[in-house]
Amino acid sequence: MNVRFGPSAGLTGELTAPPDKSISHRAALLGAMASYPVRIENYLHAADTTSTLEAVRALGALVEVRPGEVIVRGAGLREAREPDGPIDVGNAGTLLRLLPGWLAAQDGRTFTLDGDASIRRRPVDRVAEPLRLMGATVTASNERFPPLTVRGGRLHSISYELPVASAQVKSCVLLAALAADGATTVGEPARSRDHTERMLLCAGVTIHRNGRHVTVVNADELVLERVAVPSDPSSAAFAIAAGVLVPGSRLLIRDVGVNWTRTGFLRILRRMQGIVLGDLENESGELSAAEPISDLDIAHGALEGTVVEPEEVPLAIDELPLLALLGCFAEGDTVVRGAQELRLKESDRIATVVAGLRGLGGDIEATEDGFVVHGSGGLRGGIIDAAGDHRLAMMGAVAGLASREGVEVIGMEAAEVSYPGFVEDLERLC
Numbered sequence: 001m002n003v004r005f006g007p008s009a010g011l012t013g014e015l016t017a018p019p020d021k022s023i024s025h026r027a028a029l030l031g032a033m034a035s036y037p038v039r040i041e042n043y044l045h046a047a048d049t050t051s052t053l054e055a056v057r058a059l060g061a062l063v064e065v066r067p068g069e070v071i072v073r074g075a076g077l078r079e080a081r082e083p084d085g086p087i088d089v090g091n092a093g094t095l096l097r098l099l100p101g102w103l104a105a106q107d108g109r110t111f112t113l114d115g116d117a118s119i120r121r122r123p124v125d126r127v128a129e130p131l132r133l134m135g136a137t138v139t140a141s142n143e144r145f146p147p148l149t150v151r152g153g154r155l156h157s158i159s160y161e162l163p164v165a166s167a168q169v170k171s172c173v174l175l176a177a178l179a180a181d182g183a184t185t186v187g188e189p190a191r192s193r194d195h196t197e198r199m200l201l202c203a204g205v206t207i208h209r210n211g212r213h214v215t216v217v218n219a220d221e222l223v224l225e226r227v228a229v230p231s232d233p234s235s236a237a238f239a240i241a242a243g244v245l246v247p248g249s250r251l252l253i254r255d256v257g258v259n260w261t262r263t264g265f266l267r268i269l270r271r272m273q274g275i276v277l278g279d280l281e282n283e284s285g286e287l288s289a290a291e292p293i294s295d296l297d298i299a300h301g302a303l304e305g306t307v308v309e310p311e312e313v314p315l316a317i318d319e320l321p322l323l324a325l326l327g328c329f330a331e332g333d334t335v336v337r338g339a340q341e342l343r344l345k346e347s348d349r350i351a352t353v354v355a356g357l358r359g360l361g362g363d364i365e366a367t368e369d370g371f372v373v374h375g376s377g378g379l380r381g382g383i384i385d386a387a388g389d390h391r392l393a394m395m396g397a398v399a400g401l402a403s404r405e406g407v408e409v410i411g412m413e414a415a416e417v418s419y420p421g422f423v424e425d426l427e428r429l430c
């Protein structure tokens with residue numbers, strides 16, 4: 001589906017962004033691992049998170065979708081059912097990386113995970129290695145890519161240093177650790193989103209954070225009564241970027257998640273002089289069970305370029321394409337460093353963002369681990385191919401609203417994996 005986004009007058013009004021994708025995946029998975037029913041309020045019904053509901057059903061959980069909520073009656077920590085065939089994760093990288101953590105603990109049972117063409121180029125060696133160290137048998141195509149097969153075992157606790165900062169890999173090890181024989185510690189080179197840790201705390205698990213290390217003690221069972229999913233800051237980021245870029249804009253973003261491990265984009269945007277008012281959670285060394293929310297007031301204003309440092313990258317990883325777009329409109333250069341992980345997302349996001357923005361008239365260069373954008377006061381417009389990547393499709397749409405001549409996005413349907421109704425939301429605000 002190709003959609004054209006013409007230059008817009010100021011965006012105005014209120015937006016409640018869709019429910020958080022990361023938290024929805026985790027709530028469904030923990031629900032499936034729990035011993036009693038879990039009520040998930042405001043679950044995201046999008047392609048990626050529907051794949052997760054289907055996966056946990058195939059593994060023996062009962063899933064009941066009601067208006068405004070999903071009830072998951074779990075199979076239990078060690079009682080996942082061996083399905084008849086492969087589990088289809090669709091396009092969902094988070095499901096692909098988190099689910100093996102639970103499956104690794106299913107002693108003597110074998111599970112295969114596979115997905116679409118994009119999933120087959122997402123590396124899984126990063127989860128295979130720690131799970132093998134814990135005692136599971138894991139095989140992958142060329143040792144690295146899906147289909148991924150996990151044969152569960154009796155798991156040992158480990159101390160594991162992640163080679164890359166990845167919330168997905170950290171979460172996989174933490175889920176496996178629940179069924180291990182002691183306390184497991186995971187270290188990350190830089191802090192990444194901590195939704196799994198917060199939800200485990202809610203589920204009665206003993207879990208501690210000490211700087212870049214998190215330790216989880218094995219558990220007999222998970223008891224999680226209710227999860228309320230906030231609006232997704234990564235989805236809200238598209239309207240926020242449009243509001244900042246299009247002259248005359250004034251937006252109110254309602255009830256969005258402001259967990260500090262997800263608001264790196266907003267902090268960087270404020271550093272660029274973007275007008276973003278709201279109560280962001282402060283960085284904390286302590287673990288908290290809550291997922292804080294806030295309203296955000298957004299207004300158009302001039303932007304200045306900035307340098308995004310490697311330790312900021314995991315806290316803004318999904319919003320880096322938008323920062324590249326903002327950089328095109330800013331005064332001076334915007335530089336992103338230490339973001340080689342972008343090459344392993346739904347597309348190689350360094351290559352696709354740079355090619356996409358250049359095609360619209362942007363002055364941007366790829367580097368090995370990021371990009372350098374030379375602010376040129378705006379974008380001409382043109383055609384951008386979403387390359388099957390939801391975040392690229394939505395970045396193209398925002399670029400169109402802020403451009404001089406408009407942008408046609410090829411493959412706009414990619415947005416459905418995380419943001420159903422995205423085009424309608426934008427049209428309503430324009």
Ligand code: S3P
Nearest residue numbers: 022094165166167168169317318
């Ligand atoms: C996610 C973590 C990030 C992010 C992805 C969702 C999660 O991936 O890019 O969209 O829910 O844990 P990595 O952990 O691989 O950086």
